[in-house]
Amino acid sequence: MSNASIVTPQEWETARQELLVKEKAHTRAGDALAAERRRMPRMPVDTSYAFEGPNGPASLLDLFEGRSQLIVYRFFFEPGVGTWPEGGCVGCSLMADQDAHPAHLNARGITFAYVSRAPQAEIARLKERMGWDVPWYTLTDSFDADFGVDEWHGTNVFLREGEQVFRTYFVNGRGDEALGSTFSYLDVAPFGRQEEWEESPAGTPQSPTYRWWRRHDEYGTEAGKWDDTLDRVLGAGEQKRA
Structure with missing residues (x-):
């Protein structure tokens, strides 16, 4: 038993x-930080980084999979780490277990991927064992050193404009611990959640709050049409947001 007091309802x-x-103030402060994050300066990435993927060689542009935003988590799975080759870093594995289904990020134009030093055969085996469904690439050059993840895990965020890639954000240490949910990743992405309530730079794509939500297997399908009966319920929730 704790020393907390016992009280009436x-x-x-x-x-x-x-x-x-206090919790609402904390949430509002988080919203303000996310808005400031969307205004971070951008750093051009001019090096042609090379990776190995399940289908062969891949460039940093390839990791976007045609989308405009990319979030890359450095997963430590390589010789000398954890129980190699049976398993990777236990902390990275815990992170992977809590990562939300990537379809929700894909729906907002974001690709989420892991990068490691392990060869693709070992990555495929571990993905199968753990039931992870995130694109996972093998590092082949100085990408990890150049982006601060050669000695410690971290999450880098990128934006693509045509063929030009920009680094927009980086977080590591305990900052990584807060990630894993769809919304936590959206809040570090260049365009955020892309909902109308957000305070974002002019030109940021936005849509009515909540209405992009779907079950993860229904995006882009007939079954994935928005159910208008939810507007009343979600509208009530939006009023409580204030």
């Missing part, structure tokens, strides 16, 4: 409401 609700004020 009314006293508990009072304490919850007092804490809720």
